[in-house]
Amino acid sequence: MSDRRPASARFRGLLQGLTVLVFGLALAWGSAPALTFDPDQLAQYARQHYGAKAERGVKAWQAMLTQSAGLDEQEKLRAVNDFWNNILIGGEDITIWGQTDYWATPLESLGKGTGDCEDYVTGKYFSLLRLGVSPSKLRFVYVRAQIGSQSIAHMVLGYYPTPQAEPLVLDSLVDRIQRAGHRPDLTPVFSFNAEGVYVPGGARRSVDQIGRWRDLIGKMRAEGFQP
Numbered sequence: 001m002s003d004r005r006p007a008s009a010r011f012r013g014l015l016q017g018l019t020v021l022v023f024g025l026a027l028a029w030g031s032a033p034a035l036t037f038d039p040d041q042l043a044q045y046a047r048q049h050y051g052a053k054a055e056r057g058v059k060a061w062q063a064m065l066t067q068s069a070g071l072d073e074q075e076k077l078r079a080v081n082d083f084w085n086n087i088l089i090g091g092e093d094i095t096i097w098g099q100t101d102y103w104a105t106p107l108e109s110l111g112k113g114t115g116d117c118e119d120y121v122t123g124k125y126f127s128l129l130r131l132g133v134s135p136s137k138l139r140f141v142y143v144r145a146q147i148g149s150q151s152i153a154h155m156v157l158g159y160y161p162t163p164q165a166e167p168l169v170l171d172s173l174v175d176r177i178q179r180a181g182h183r184p185d186l187t188p189v190f191s192f193n194a195e196g197v198y199v200p201g202g203a204r205r206s207v208d209q210i211g212r213w214r215d216l217i218g219k220m221r222a223e224g225f226q227p
Helices: 007-015 025-029 039-050 052-068 073-087 106-112 117-130 211-223
Strands: 138-147 150-159 168-170 186-193 196-198
Touching: 039 052, 039 106, 039 211, 052 073, 052 106, 052 117, 073 117, 073 168, 106 117, 106 211, 117 138, 117 150, 150 186
Parallel strands: none
Antiparallel strands: 138 150, 138 186, 150 168, 186 196
16 A cells, blocks of 8 residues: 655654654663663673674774764764764675574674664664663664665664654665655655554554564673663
């Protein structure tokens, strides 16, 4: 069934009413910044488990976070978006991990130097949490992306400055951060947050069904991301 509304209206229709998107972290990790870790221990873990490339990537990530700490929120978005779009090479899970669908931690992605769309979004999301951006402003959105004559499943990170605002889209396919209304190539399919999974025209479903996200949180805790 085709939705002929403008892209901005489609995004607003999908995203309005969504609350804090923390993928369960707000309940577990609580206070801001929502992501905490010991930089030295994280770099050591990356080296021991994922190799020297991961350690270098983690140090570059930490340097970006340090340099971006004093920026305003819009500048933080640009710095984070540029970092992850530049440090990773796009790939498919089956090639990278030998699995059809694998959600990598930021350390795993930095170790491989490559990732699929979910990995870009995960890296950007946790970076913005570390920089103090409120989780309520961030949305993980599954979309259909039109590339030439092909429509592909894709994920983007939406930045939602106010509950009624048109979101900004942070995308691994397009480096420039743009408003949703300027991305007619993206058609939102569903989104999810700590309170549930939302599909236009459908009933809210439990977020507990996203088992891969629960696994991702567990892996990140094991890597040294602390409550």
